[in-house]
Amino acid sequence: MSAALGQSAEEIAQRLLAGEIAAGARAIRWLDDRDPRGSALLSAIFAHTGRAQIVGVTGPPGAGKSTLTDMLVTQWRARAKRVAVVAVDPSSPFTGGAILGDRVRMARHATDPGVFIRSLGTRGQAGGLSRSTHDAALVFDAMGYDIVLIETVGVGQDEIDVVNLAHTTVIVAVPGLGDEIQAVKAGIMEAGDIFVVNKADREGYEATRRQMELMLHLRANALPDRPPVPLLRAAAARGEGGAEIVDAIEAHRVMLVESGDFTHRAGLRLRDQVMGLVRDALAQRALEVAGAALLADVDARRIDPHSAAARIVERLMQQGSVAA
Protein backbone atom coordinates (compact mmCIF):
# COMPACT_ATOMS: atom_id res chain seq x y z
CA MET A 1 0.00 0.00 0.00
CA SER A 2 2.86 2.43 0.74
CA ALA A 3 4.26 1.99 -2.75
CA ALA A 4 0.85 2.45 -4.36
CA LEU A 5 0.27 5.63 -2.35
CA GLY A 6 3.61 7.19 -3.21
CA GLN A 7 6.06 8.61 -0.71
CA SER A 8 6.81 12.20 -1.67
CA ALA A 9 5.31 15.13 0.20
CA GLU A 10 4.24 16.71 -3.10
CA GLU A 11 2.35 13.61 -4.23
CA ILE A 12 0.62 13.15 -0.87
CA ALA A 13 -0.25 16.87 -0.89
CA GLN A 14 -1.93 16.59 -4.31
CA ARG A 15 -3.92 13.50 -3.35
CA LEU A 16 -4.88 15.03 -0.03
CA LEU A 17 -6.11 18.22 -1.70
CA ALA A 18 -8.25 15.97 -3.94
CA GLY A 19 -9.82 14.65 -0.73
CA GLU A 20 -8.21 11.20 -0.68
CA ILE A 21 -8.61 9.80 2.84
CA ALA A 22 -5.56 7.50 2.74
CA ALA A 23 -3.39 10.51 1.82
CA GLY A 24 -4.84 12.51 4.71
CA ALA A 25 -4.11 9.70 7.16
CA ARG A 26 -0.55 9.49 5.84
CA ALA A 27 -0.07 13.25 6.25
CA ILE A 28 -1.31 13.25 9.82
CA ARG A 29 0.94 10.31 10.65
CA TRP A 30 3.98 12.14 9.24
CA LEU A 31 3.13 15.27 11.23
CA ASP A 32 2.49 13.26 14.38
CA ASP A 33 5.80 11.40 13.97
CA ARG A 34 7.70 14.66 13.28
CA ASP A 35 8.70 13.20 9.90
CA PRO A 36 10.33 16.05 7.89
CA ARG A 37 7.96 15.23 5.00
CA GLY A 38 5.16 16.44 7.27
CA SER A 39 6.50 19.99 7.32
CA ALA A 40 7.13 19.94 3.55
CA LEU A 41 3.59 18.76 3.01
CA LEU A 42 2.12 21.40 5.29
CA SER A 43 3.96 24.06 3.32
CA ALA A 44 2.38 22.70 0.11
CA ILE A 45 -1.20 22.60 1.41
CA PHE A 46 -1.29 25.62 3.73
CA ALA A 47 -2.57 28.06 1.10
CA HIS A 48 -5.64 25.83 0.72
CA THR A 49 -6.68 26.15 4.39
CA GLY A 50 -8.94 28.64 6.14
CA ARG A 51 -12.35 27.50 4.97
CA ALA A 52 -13.38 24.87 7.53
CA GLN A 53 -15.28 25.81 10.69
CA ILE A 54 -13.31 24.45 13.66
CA VAL A 55 -15.74 23.32 16.37
CA GLY A 56 -14.50 22.35 19.85
CA VAL A 57 -16.62 20.03 22.03
CA THR A 58 -15.58 19.82 25.67
CA GLY A 59 -16.96 19.11 29.14
CA PRO A 60 -16.33 16.80 32.09
CA PRO A 61 -15.64 13.08 31.62
CA GLY A 62 -18.95 11.24 31.67
CA ALA A 63 -20.89 14.01 29.89
CA GLY A 64 -21.39 11.78 26.84
CA LYS A 65 -19.28 13.86 24.46
CA SER A 66 -18.47 10.96 22.12
CA THR A 67 -22.13 10.05 21.71
CA LEU A 68 -23.00 13.70 21.21
CA THR A 69 -20.26 14.03 18.59
CA ASP A 70 -21.60 10.99 16.73
CA MET A 71 -25.07 12.54 16.76
CA LEU A 72 -23.74 15.83 15.37
CA VAL A 73 -21.84 13.98 12.62
CA THR A 74 -25.03 12.18 11.59
CA GLN A 75 -26.89 15.49 11.57
CA TRP A 76 -24.25 17.22 9.42
CA ARG A 77 -24.19 14.30 6.99
CA ALA A 78 -27.97 14.61 6.61
CA ARG A 79 -27.25 18.22 5.60
CA ALA A 80 -24.61 17.07 3.08
CA LYS A 81 -21.72 18.57 5.09
CA ARG A 82 -18.39 16.75 5.17
CA VAL A 83 -17.05 16.34 8.71
CA ALA A 84 -13.68 15.48 10.22
CA VAL A 85 -13.42 14.60 13.92
CA VAL A 86 -10.26 14.92 16.01
CA ALA A 87 -10.83 13.00 19.23
CA VAL A 88 -8.24 14.25 21.70
CA ASP A 89 -7.58 11.25 23.87
CA PRO A 90 -4.76 11.29 26.40
CA SER A 91 -3.52 7.74 26.14
CA SER A 92 -1.61 5.63 28.56
CA PRO A 93 1.45 3.60 27.57
CA PHE A 94 -0.27 0.51 28.83
CA THR A 95 -3.84 0.92 27.64
CA GLY A 96 -3.33 2.12 24.07
CA GLY A 97 -6.67 3.89 24.45
CA ALA A 98 -6.40 6.13 21.43
CA ILE A 99 -6.01 3.37 18.87
CA LEU A 100 -8.83 1.28 20.26
CA GLY A 101 -11.18 4.24 20.39
CA ASP A 102 -10.34 5.09 16.80
CA ARG A 103 -11.27 1.64 15.56
CA VAL A 104 -14.52 1.42 17.48
CA ARG A 105 -15.66 4.82 16.28
CA MET A 106 -14.47 4.43 12.72
CA ALA A 107 -16.59 1.29 12.33
CA ARG A 108 -19.80 3.27 12.45
CA HIS A 109 -18.89 5.65 9.63
CA ALA A 110 -16.40 3.35 7.87
CA THR A 111 -18.22 3.35 4.55
CA ASP A 112 -18.92 7.10 4.49
CA PRO A 113 -16.21 9.06 2.65
CA GLY A 114 -17.73 12.29 4.01
CA VAL A 115 -16.56 11.49 7.56
CA PHE A 116 -12.97 11.22 8.80
CA ILE A 117 -12.36 10.39 12.46
CA ARG A 118 -8.92 10.50 13.99
CA SER A 119 -7.91 10.04 17.63
CA LEU A 120 -4.83 11.84 18.89
CA GLY A 121 -3.08 10.88 22.15
CA THR A 122 -0.66 12.96 24.18
CA ARG A 123 2.35 10.63 23.93
CA GLY A 124 3.63 12.27 27.06
CA GLN A 125 5.18 15.31 25.36
CA ALA A 126 4.34 18.67 26.86
CA GLY A 127 2.59 20.67 24.16
CA GLY A 128 2.57 17.61 21.89
CA LEU A 129 -1.18 17.27 21.93
CA SER A 130 -1.77 20.86 21.01
CA ARG A 131 0.77 20.62 18.16
CA SER A 132 -0.72 17.44 16.71
CA THR A 133 -4.24 18.84 16.96
CA HIS A 134 -3.27 22.04 15.15
CA ASP A 135 -1.59 20.05 12.39
CA ALA A 136 -4.49 17.63 11.97
CA ALA A 137 -6.98 20.51 11.78
CA LEU A 138 -4.95 22.10 8.95
CA VAL A 139 -4.83 18.81 7.02
CA PHE A 140 -8.60 18.30 7.33
CA ASP A 141 -9.21 21.91 6.39
CA ALA A 142 -7.09 21.52 3.23
CA MET A 143 -8.94 18.28 2.39
CA GLY A 144 -12.11 20.31 2.09
CA TYR A 145 -14.04 19.17 5.16
CA ASP A 146 -16.71 21.74 5.99
CA ILE A 147 -16.46 21.07 9.72
CA VAL A 148 -13.46 20.03 11.81
CA LEU A 149 -14.77 18.93 15.19
CA ILE A 150 -12.25 18.68 18.04
CA GLU A 151 -13.55 16.61 20.94
CA THR A 152 -11.66 16.53 24.27
CA VAL A 153 -11.96 14.12 27.18
CA GLY A 154 -11.66 16.40 30.19
CA VAL A 155 -11.61 19.96 31.43
CA GLY A 156 -7.94 20.57 32.24
CA GLN A 157 -5.62 23.26 30.91
CA ASP A 158 -4.72 21.18 27.86
CA GLU A 159 -8.41 20.99 26.96
CA ILE A 160 -8.70 24.75 27.35
CA ASP A 161 -5.70 25.10 25.03
CA VAL A 162 -7.44 22.85 22.51
CA VAL A 163 -10.77 24.67 22.55
CA ASN A 164 -8.90 27.94 22.21
CA LEU A 165 -8.18 26.68 18.69
CA ALA A 166 -11.85 26.55 17.80
CA HIS A 167 -14.06 29.00 15.95
CA THR A 168 -16.98 27.69 17.98
CA THR A 169 -16.79 25.97 21.35
CA VAL A 170 -19.58 23.72 22.62
CA ILE A 171 -19.54 23.06 26.38
CA VAL A 172 -21.36 19.88 27.40
CA ALA A 173 -22.72 19.50 30.94
CA VAL A 174 -24.66 16.59 32.40
CA PRO A 175 -27.12 16.09 35.30
CA GLY A 176 -25.92 14.71 38.61
CA LEU A 177 -22.29 15.84 38.61
CA GLY A 178 -22.46 18.80 40.97
CA ASP A 179 -18.74 19.15 41.47
CA GLU A 180 -18.07 18.54 37.79
CA ILE A 181 -20.14 21.54 36.95
CA GLN A 182 -18.03 23.53 39.37
CA ALA A 183 -14.92 22.44 37.47
CA VAL A 184 -16.52 23.48 34.21
CA LYS A 185 -17.44 26.79 35.78
CA ALA A 186 -13.99 27.49 37.14
CA GLY A 187 -11.93 26.54 34.16
CA ILE A 188 -13.75 26.87 30.95
CA MET A 189 -17.03 28.73 31.27
CA GLU A 190 -15.82 31.84 29.48
CA ALA A 191 -14.58 29.80 26.49
CA GLY A 192 -18.05 28.53 25.55
CA ASP A 193 -20.10 29.76 22.59
CA ILE A 194 -22.85 27.15 22.93
CA PHE A 195 -23.87 25.28 26.09
CA VAL A 196 -25.58 21.89 26.08
CA VAL A 197 -27.05 19.86 28.94
CA ASN A 198 -26.75 16.29 27.65
CA LYS A 199 -28.46 13.19 29.10
CA ALA A 200 -31.49 15.44 29.61
CA ASP A 201 -33.68 12.35 30.10
CA ARG A 202 -31.84 11.72 33.38
CA GLU A 203 -32.98 12.66 36.84
CA GLY A 204 -31.59 16.01 37.90
CA TYR A 205 -31.89 17.66 34.50
CA GLU A 206 -33.93 20.60 35.76
CA ALA A 207 -31.51 21.33 38.61
CA THR A 208 -28.52 21.21 36.27
CA ARG A 209 -30.27 23.45 33.78
CA ARG A 210 -30.99 26.01 36.50
CA GLN A 211 -27.34 25.86 37.66
CA MET A 212 -26.18 26.48 34.10
CA GLU A 213 -28.63 29.36 33.67
CA LEU A 214 -27.30 30.96 36.83
CA MET A 215 -23.71 30.58 35.64
CA LEU A 216 -24.54 32.01 32.23
CA HIS A 217 -26.19 34.93 33.99
CA LEU A 218 -23.01 35.52 36.04
CA ARG A 219 -20.97 35.21 32.88
CA ALA A 220 -23.13 37.74 31.05
CA ASN A 221 -22.57 40.23 33.88
CA ALA A 222 -18.83 39.57 33.96
CA LEU A 223 -18.32 39.62 30.19
CA PRO A 224 -20.82 42.24 29.01
CA ASP A 225 -19.20 42.61 25.57
CA ARG A 226 -19.78 38.99 24.59
CA PRO A 227 -22.99 38.02 22.77
CA PRO A 228 -25.60 35.95 24.62
CA VAL A 229 -24.99 32.22 24.34
CA PRO A 230 -27.61 29.49 23.78
CA LEU A 231 -28.27 26.80 26.40
CA LEU A 232 -29.58 23.67 24.67
CA ARG A 233 -31.00 20.32 25.73
CA ALA A 234 -29.86 16.96 24.33
CA ALA A 235 -30.22 13.24 24.92
CA ALA A 236 -27.61 12.08 22.46
CA ALA A 237 -27.99 8.37 23.23
CA ARG A 238 -31.60 8.71 22.00
CA GLY A 239 -30.62 10.96 19.11
CA GLU A 240 -32.43 13.98 20.60
CA GLY A 241 -31.26 17.58 20.24
CA GLY A 242 -28.76 17.22 17.37
CA ALA A 243 -30.60 19.47 14.90
CA GLU A 244 -30.79 22.35 17.42
CA ILE A 245 -27.08 22.11 18.24
CA VAL A 246 -26.07 22.02 14.57
CA ASP A 247 -28.39 24.99 13.93
CA ALA A 248 -26.68 26.91 16.74
CA ILE A 249 -23.20 26.04 15.42
CA GLU A 250 -24.23 27.24 11.97
CA ALA A 251 -25.72 30.45 13.40
CA HIS A 252 -22.46 31.04 15.28
CA ARG A 253 -20.49 30.60 12.05
CA VAL A 254 -22.67 33.16 10.29
CA MET A 255 -22.17 35.61 13.17
CA LEU A 256 -18.39 35.09 13.12
CA VAL A 257 -18.18 35.60 9.36
CA GLU A 258 -20.29 38.78 9.52
CA SER A 259 -18.22 40.30 12.34
CA GLY A 260 -14.87 39.33 10.78
CA ASP A 261 -14.16 37.09 13.77
CA PHE A 262 -14.05 33.95 11.63
CA THR A 263 -10.74 35.10 10.14
CA HIS A 264 -9.63 36.77 13.37
CA ARG A 265 -10.01 33.59 15.45
CA ALA A 266 -8.17 31.61 12.77
CA GLY A 267 -5.34 34.15 12.98
CA LEU A 268 -5.07 33.76 16.76
CA ARG A 269 -5.03 29.99 16.28
CA LEU A 270 -2.18 30.20 13.75
CA ARG A 271 -0.21 32.55 15.98
CA ASP A 272 -0.64 30.11 18.84
CA GLN A 273 0.55 27.28 16.61
CA VAL A 274 3.64 29.20 15.44
CA MET A 275 4.67 30.18 18.96
CA GLY A 276 4.11 26.61 20.20
CA LEU A 277 6.44 25.30 17.50
CA VAL A 278 9.01 27.96 18.40
CA ARG A 279 8.85 27.01 22.07
CA ASP A 280 9.33 23.31 21.24
CA ALA A 281 12.33 24.02 19.01
CA LEU A 282 13.97 26.33 21.56
CA ALA A 283 13.34 23.90 24.42
CA GLN A 284 15.13 21.23 22.40
CA ARG A 285 18.15 23.49 21.81
CA ALA A 286 18.14 24.57 25.46
CA LEU A 287 18.33 20.94 26.60
CA GLU A 288 21.37 20.48 24.36
CA VAL A 289 23.25 23.42 25.91
CA ALA A 290 22.04 22.94 29.50
CA GLY A 291 24.91 20.65 30.39
CA ALA A 292 25.09 17.91 33.00
CA ALA A 293 27.48 19.88 35.20
CA LEU A 294 25.12 22.80 35.63
CA LEU A 295 22.16 20.53 36.40
CA ALA A 296 24.32 18.63 38.89
CA ASP A 297 25.09 21.96 40.58
CA VAL A 298 21.35 22.54 40.91
CA ASP A 299 20.94 19.03 42.34
CA ALA A 300 23.65 19.78 44.90
CA ARG A 301 21.91 23.11 45.65
CA ARG A 302 24.98 25.12 44.66
CA ILE A 303 22.93 27.18 42.18
CA ASP A 304 19.21 27.88 42.40
CA PRO A 305 16.79 27.05 39.55
CA HIS A 306 16.16 30.67 38.50
CA SER A 307 19.89 31.45 38.25
CA ALA A 308 20.54 28.17 36.41
CA ALA A 309 17.79 28.97 33.91
CA ALA A 310 19.26 32.43 33.28
CA ARG A 311 22.66 30.86 32.62
CA ILE A 312 21.22 28.36 30.11
CA VAL A 313 19.45 31.13 28.20
CA GLU A 314 22.73 33.09 28.14
CA ARG A 315 24.62 30.04 26.81
CA LEU A 316 22.04 29.42 24.12
CA MET A 317 22.33 33.01 22.93
CA GLN A 318 26.12 32.77 22.86
CA GLN A 319 25.86 29.54 20.88
CA GLY A 320 23.74 31.49 18.40
CA SER A 321 26.62 33.93 17.95
CA VAL A 322 29.11 31.09 17.32
CA ALA A 323 26.77 29.48 14.80
CA ALA A 324 26.21 32.76 12.93
Next chain:
Amino acid sequence: MSAALGQSAEEIAQRLLAGEIAAGARAIRWLDDRDPRGSALLSAIFAHTGRAQIVGVTGPPGAGKSTLTDMLVTQWRARAKRVAVVAVDPSSPFTGGAILGDRVRMARHATDPGVFIRSLGTRGQAGGLSRSTHDAALVFDAMGYDIVLIETVGVGQDEIDVVNLAHTTVIVAVPGLGDEIQAVKAGIMEAGDIFVVNKADREGYEATRRQMELMLHLRANALPDRPPVPLLRAAAARGEGGAEIVDAIEAHRVMLVESGDFTHRAGLRLRDQVMGLVRDALAQRALEVAGAALLADVDARRIDPHSAAARIVERLMQQGSVAA
Protein backbone atom coordinates in the same frame (compact mmCIF):
# COMPACT_ATOMS: atom_id res chain seq x y z
CA MET B 1 2.23 45.74 57.87
CA SER B 2 4.52 46.01 54.82
CA ALA B 3 6.84 48.41 56.60
CA ALA B 4 7.00 46.26 59.71
CA LEU B 5 7.88 43.20 57.66
CA GLY B 6 10.72 44.82 55.77
CA GLN B 7 11.14 44.84 52.02
CA SER B 8 14.53 43.38 51.16
CA ALA B 9 14.91 39.86 49.79
CA GLU B 10 17.63 39.15 52.36
CA GLU B 11 15.47 40.17 55.28
CA ILE B 12 12.48 38.17 54.07
CA ALA B 13 14.78 35.19 53.46
CA GLN B 14 16.05 35.28 57.06
CA ARG B 15 12.55 35.58 58.52
CA LEU B 16 11.25 32.85 56.24
CA LEU B 17 14.08 30.47 57.23
CA ALA B 18 13.07 31.13 60.84
CA GLY B 19 9.60 29.86 59.90
CA GLU B 20 7.75 33.18 59.93
CA ILE B 21 4.47 32.68 58.06
CA ALA B 22 4.03 36.30 56.98
CA ALA B 23 7.49 36.21 55.38
CA GLY B 24 6.60 32.98 53.54
CA ALA B 25 3.41 34.52 52.20
CA ARG B 26 5.37 37.57 51.03
CA ALA B 27 7.95 35.36 49.29
CA ILE B 28 5.30 33.36 47.44
CA ARG B 29 3.57 36.56 46.36
CA TRP B 30 6.83 37.97 44.97
CA LEU B 31 7.51 34.74 43.08
CA ASP B 32 3.95 34.55 41.81
CA ASP B 33 4.09 38.19 40.64
CA ARG B 34 7.50 37.65 38.98
CA ASP B 35 8.91 40.35 41.26
CA PRO B 36 12.73 40.30 40.86
CA ARG B 37 13.03 40.11 44.64
CA GLY B 38 11.49 36.64 44.34
CA SER B 39 14.45 35.31 42.39
CA ALA B 40 16.94 36.98 44.76
CA LEU B 41 15.14 35.43 47.69
CA LEU B 42 15.08 31.99 46.12
CA SER B 43 18.81 32.20 45.60
CA ALA B 44 19.23 32.99 49.32
CA ILE B 45 17.05 30.14 50.59
CA PHE B 46 17.75 27.41 48.02
CA ALA B 47 20.59 25.78 49.96
CA HIS B 48 18.12 25.18 52.81
CA THR B 49 15.73 23.08 50.70
CA GLY B 50 15.58 19.35 50.02
CA ARG B 51 14.25 18.06 53.32
CA ALA B 52 10.45 18.22 52.91
CA GLN B 53 8.50 15.29 51.48
CA ILE B 54 6.46 16.60 48.53
CA VAL B 55 3.11 14.77 48.40
CA GLY B 56 0.76 15.16 45.40
CA VAL B 57 -2.97 14.47 45.83
CA THR B 58 -4.96 14.18 42.61
CA GLY B 59 -8.08 12.58 41.13
CA PRO B 60 -11.27 13.56 39.31
CA PRO B 61 -13.36 16.55 40.38
CA GLY B 62 -15.90 15.37 42.94
CA ALA B 63 -13.57 12.83 44.56
CA GLY B 64 -13.47 14.86 47.76
CA LYS B 65 -9.78 15.76 47.59
CA SER B 66 -10.10 18.93 49.70
CA THR B 67 -11.84 17.07 52.50
CA LEU B 68 -9.28 14.30 52.27
CA THR B 69 -6.45 16.83 52.42
CA ASP B 70 -7.93 18.42 55.53
CA MET B 71 -8.15 14.97 57.14
CA LEU B 72 -4.50 14.26 56.32
CA VAL B 73 -3.42 17.63 57.74
CA THR B 74 -5.25 16.86 61.00
CA GLN B 75 -3.58 13.45 61.11
CA TRP B 76 -0.09 14.87 60.54
CA ARG B 77 -0.63 17.55 63.17
CA ALA B 78 -1.57 14.82 65.65
CA ARG B 79 1.86 13.34 64.87
CA ALA B 80 3.56 16.72 65.42
CA LYS B 81 4.45 17.15 61.72
CA ARG B 82 4.34 20.64 60.20
CA VAL B 83 2.39 20.71 56.94
CA ALA B 84 2.10 23.16 54.04
CA VAL B 85 -0.67 22.73 51.48
CA VAL B 86 -0.57 24.10 47.93
CA ALA B 87 -4.10 23.88 46.51
CA VAL B 88 -3.78 24.13 42.74
CA ASP B 89 -6.96 25.81 41.71
CA PRO B 90 -7.49 26.94 38.12
CA SER B 91 -9.39 30.13 38.67
CA SER B 92 -11.71 32.03 36.43
CA PRO B 93 -11.42 35.78 35.88
CA PHE B 94 -15.00 36.16 37.02
CA THR B 95 -15.25 33.74 39.94
CA GLY B 96 -12.02 34.47 41.78
CA GLY B 97 -12.15 30.88 42.97
CA ALA B 98 -8.61 30.68 44.32
CA ILE B 99 -8.92 33.52 46.77
CA LEU B 100 -12.27 32.43 48.12
CA GLY B 101 -11.09 28.84 48.56
CA ASP B 102 -8.02 30.06 50.42
CA ARG B 103 -10.07 32.00 52.94
CA VAL B 104 -12.54 29.23 53.59
CA ARG B 105 -9.82 26.67 54.11
CA MET B 106 -7.52 28.91 56.12
CA ALA B 107 -10.27 29.50 58.67
CA ARG B 108 -10.09 25.95 59.93
CA HIS B 109 -6.38 25.97 60.69
CA ALA B 110 -6.02 29.73 61.17
CA THR B 111 -4.67 29.51 64.70
CA ASP B 112 -2.24 26.65 64.00
CA PRO B 113 1.26 27.88 63.08
CA GLY B 114 2.14 24.31 62.03
CA VAL B 115 -0.15 24.52 58.99
CA PHE B 116 0.22 26.84 55.97
CA ILE B 117 -2.37 26.63 53.18
CA ARG B 118 -1.95 28.50 49.92
CA SER B 119 -4.13 28.32 46.80
CA LEU B 120 -2.51 28.94 43.44
CA GLY B 121 -4.54 29.73 40.32
CA THR B 122 -3.46 29.42 36.71
CA ARG B 123 -3.82 33.10 35.77
CA GLY B 124 -4.11 31.95 32.20
CA GLN B 125 -0.36 31.65 31.56
CA ALA B 126 0.79 28.43 29.94
CA GLY B 127 3.21 26.81 32.34
CA GLY B 128 2.47 29.47 34.96
CA LEU B 129 0.82 27.07 37.34
CA SER B 130 3.68 24.65 37.25
CA ARG B 131 6.18 27.47 37.84
CA SER B 132 4.28 28.92 40.80
CA THR B 133 3.82 25.48 42.34
CA HIS B 134 7.53 24.69 42.07
CA ASP B 135 8.43 28.01 43.66
CA ALA B 136 5.92 27.67 46.49
CA ALA B 137 7.14 24.15 47.25
CA LEU B 138 10.73 25.44 47.58
CA VAL B 139 9.63 28.24 49.92
CA PHE B 140 7.69 25.84 52.18
CA ASP B 141 10.60 23.39 52.11
CA ALA B 142 13.02 26.13 53.23
CA MET B 143 10.58 27.17 55.97
CA GLY B 144 11.03 23.72 57.49
CA TYR B 145 7.65 22.14 56.80
CA ASP B 146 7.98 18.36 57.02
CA ILE B 147 5.31 17.78 54.38
CA VAL B 148 4.41 19.91 51.36
CA LEU B 149 1.09 18.61 50.03
CA ILE B 150 0.12 19.65 46.50
CA GLU B 151 -3.58 19.14 45.81
CA THR B 152 -4.98 19.46 42.27
CA VAL B 153 -8.57 19.86 41.08
CA GLY B 154 -8.65 17.65 38.00
CA VAL B 155 -6.88 15.00 35.98
CA GLY B 156 -5.61 16.93 32.94
CA GLN B 157 -2.08 17.28 31.65
CA ASP B 158 -1.32 20.18 33.97
CA GLU B 159 -2.27 18.02 36.95
CA ILE B 160 0.03 15.29 35.66
CA ASP B 161 2.78 17.91 35.41
CA VAL B 162 2.10 18.94 39.00
CA VAL B 163 2.14 15.42 40.45
CA ASN B 164 5.33 14.76 38.53
CA LEU B 165 6.84 17.16 41.06
CA ALA B 166 5.96 14.97 43.99
CA HIS B 167 7.99 12.44 45.91
CA THR B 168 4.75 10.59 46.63
CA THR B 169 1.56 10.77 44.58
CA VAL B 170 -1.82 9.85 46.05
CA ILE B 171 -4.55 9.12 43.48
CA VAL B 172 -8.09 9.54 44.85
CA ALA B 173 -11.01 7.71 43.21
CA VAL B 174 -14.66 7.75 44.22
CA PRO B 175 -17.67 5.42 43.77
CA GLY B 176 -20.20 6.07 41.05
CA LEU B 177 -18.09 7.88 38.48
CA GLY B 178 -17.50 5.10 35.94
CA ASP B 179 -16.20 7.37 33.21
CA GLU B 180 -14.15 9.38 35.69
CA ILE B 181 -12.28 6.27 36.62
CA GLN B 182 -11.58 5.73 32.94
CA ALA B 183 -10.08 9.20 32.78
CA VAL B 184 -7.94 8.46 35.81
CA LYS B 185 -6.89 5.21 34.20
CA ALA B 186 -5.99 6.77 30.89
CA GLY B 187 -4.04 9.74 32.10
CA ILE B 188 -2.53 9.27 35.47
CA MET B 189 -2.62 5.67 36.64
CA GLU B 190 1.09 5.12 36.23
CA ALA B 191 1.93 8.21 38.27
CA GLY B 192 0.34 6.92 41.48
CA ASP B 193 2.25 5.63 44.51
CA ILE B 194 -0.80 5.27 46.76
CA PHE B 195 -4.42 4.76 45.65
CA VAL B 196 -7.42 5.72 47.77
CA VAL B 197 -11.13 5.08 47.19
CA ASN B 198 -12.74 7.97 49.06
CA LYS B 199 -16.43 8.29 49.99
CA ALA B 200 -16.28 4.57 50.78
CA ASP B 201 -19.56 4.84 52.70
CA ARG B 202 -21.32 5.50 49.40
CA GLU B 203 -23.19 3.00 47.28
CA GLY B 204 -20.99 1.50 44.61
CA TYR B 205 -17.85 1.32 46.77
CA GLU B 206 -17.29 -2.40 46.19
CA ALA B 207 -17.62 -2.06 42.40
CA THR B 208 -15.18 0.86 42.33
CA ARG B 209 -12.74 -1.00 44.52
CA ARG B 210 -12.85 -4.01 42.18
CA GLN B 211 -12.31 -1.72 39.16
CA MET B 212 -9.29 -0.17 40.86
CA GLU B 213 -7.91 -3.60 41.78
CA LEU B 214 -8.21 -4.69 38.16
CA MET B 215 -6.44 -1.55 36.95
CA LEU B 216 -3.67 -1.97 39.51
CA HIS B 217 -3.29 -5.56 38.32
CA LEU B 218 -2.95 -4.36 34.70
CA ARG B 219 -0.48 -1.73 35.84
CA ALA B 220 1.61 -4.29 37.73
CA ASN B 221 1.83 -6.38 34.54
CA ALA B 222 2.69 -3.36 32.40
CA LEU B 223 5.20 -1.85 34.83
CA PRO B 224 6.83 -4.92 36.42
CA ASP B 225 9.79 -2.93 37.81
CA ARG B 226 7.63 -0.70 39.99
CA PRO B 227 6.90 -1.74 43.58
CA PRO B 228 3.35 -2.85 44.47
CA VAL B 229 1.11 0.06 45.46
CA PRO B 230 -1.42 0.15 48.31
CA LEU B 231 -5.14 0.58 47.63
CA LEU B 232 -6.78 2.20 50.66
CA ARG B 233 -10.30 3.01 51.81
CA ALA B 234 -11.41 6.40 53.14
CA ALA B 235 -14.51 8.33 54.10
CA ALA B 236 -12.88 11.70 54.66
CA ALA B 237 -16.09 13.55 55.48
CA ARG B 238 -16.44 11.20 58.49
CA GLY B 239 -12.72 11.36 59.29
CA GLU B 240 -12.16 7.68 58.37
CA GLY B 241 -8.98 6.33 56.80
CA GLY B 242 -6.59 9.19 57.50
CA ALA B 243 -4.17 7.24 59.71
CA GLU B 244 -3.74 4.48 57.10
CA ILE B 245 -3.04 6.98 54.31
CA VAL B 246 -0.51 8.91 56.40
CA ASP B 247 1.12 5.58 57.37
CA ALA B 248 1.38 4.67 53.66
CA ILE B 249 2.86 8.08 52.79
CA GLU B 250 5.43 7.68 55.56
CA ALA B 251 6.26 4.13 54.43
CA HIS B 252 6.75 5.45 50.89
CA ARG B 253 9.12 8.13 52.18
CA VAL B 254 11.19 5.52 54.00
CA MET B 255 11.35 3.39 50.84
CA LEU B 256 12.40 6.40 48.74
CA VAL B 257 15.13 7.40 51.19
CA GLU B 258 16.49 3.84 51.39
CA SER B 259 16.61 3.42 47.60
CA GLY B 260 18.10 6.87 46.99
CA ASP B 261 14.97 7.87 45.06
CA PHE B 262 14.12 10.63 47.54
CA THR B 263 17.04 12.68 46.24
CA HIS B 264 16.65 11.36 42.69
CA ARG B 265 13.02 12.49 42.41
CA ALA B 266 13.94 15.89 43.85
CA GLY B 267 16.63 16.15 41.16
CA LEU B 268 14.14 15.40 38.37
CA ARG B 269 11.83 18.01 39.86
CA LEU B 270 14.55 20.66 39.90
CA ARG B 271 15.56 19.82 36.34
CA ASP B 272 11.93 20.17 35.28
CA GLN B 273 11.75 23.53 37.05
CA VAL B 274 14.93 24.83 35.41
CA MET B 275 13.84 23.80 31.91
CA GLY B 276 10.38 25.29 32.48
CA LEU B 277 11.96 28.63 33.42
CA VAL B 278 14.21 28.44 30.35
CA ARG B 279 11.21 27.76 28.09
CA ASP B 280 9.31 30.72 29.56
CA ALA B 281 12.26 33.08 29.10
CA LEU B 282 12.90 31.94 25.53
CA ALA B 283 9.21 32.15 24.62
CA GLN B 284 9.23 35.74 25.84
CA ARG B 285 12.26 36.60 23.68
CA ALA B 286 10.77 34.75 20.71
CA LEU B 287 7.60 36.84 20.95
CA GLU B 288 9.76 39.96 20.83
CA VAL B 289 11.54 38.91 17.61
CA ALA B 290 8.55 37.24 15.94
CA GLY B 291 7.45 40.46 14.29
CA ALA B 292 4.00 41.53 13.18
CA ALA B 293 4.90 41.25 9.47
CA LEU B 294 5.80 37.58 9.68
CA LEU B 295 2.66 36.74 11.67
CA ALA B 296 0.60 38.69 9.13
CA ASP B 297 2.17 36.56 6.37
CA VAL B 298 0.99 33.46 8.24
CA ASP B 299 -2.49 34.98 8.57
CA ALA B 300 -2.54 35.60 4.83
CA ARG B 301 -1.32 32.02 4.29
CA ARG B 302 1.82 33.19 2.48
CA ILE B 303 4.03 31.21 4.88
CA ASP B 304 3.01 28.07 6.78
CA PRO B 305 3.32 27.79 10.59
CA HIS B 306 6.25 25.36 10.60
CA SER B 307 8.32 27.55 8.24
CA ALA B 308 7.40 30.68 10.22
CA ALA B 309 8.50 29.02 13.45
CA ALA B 310 11.83 28.02 11.92
CA ARG B 311 12.37 31.61 10.78
CA ILE B 312 11.65 33.00 14.28
CA VAL B 313 14.13 30.58 15.87
CA GLU B 314 16.73 31.64 13.28
CA ARG B 315 16.11 35.33 14.04
CA LEU B 316 16.41 34.77 17.77
CA MET B 317 19.76 33.03 17.31
CA GLN B 318 21.00 35.87 15.10
CA GLN B 319 19.87 38.36 17.72
CA GLY B 320 22.01 36.41 20.17
CA SER B 321 25.04 36.98 17.95
CA VAL B 322 24.34 40.73 17.79
CA ALA B 323 23.94 40.91 21.56
CA ALA B 324 27.19 39.01 22.19
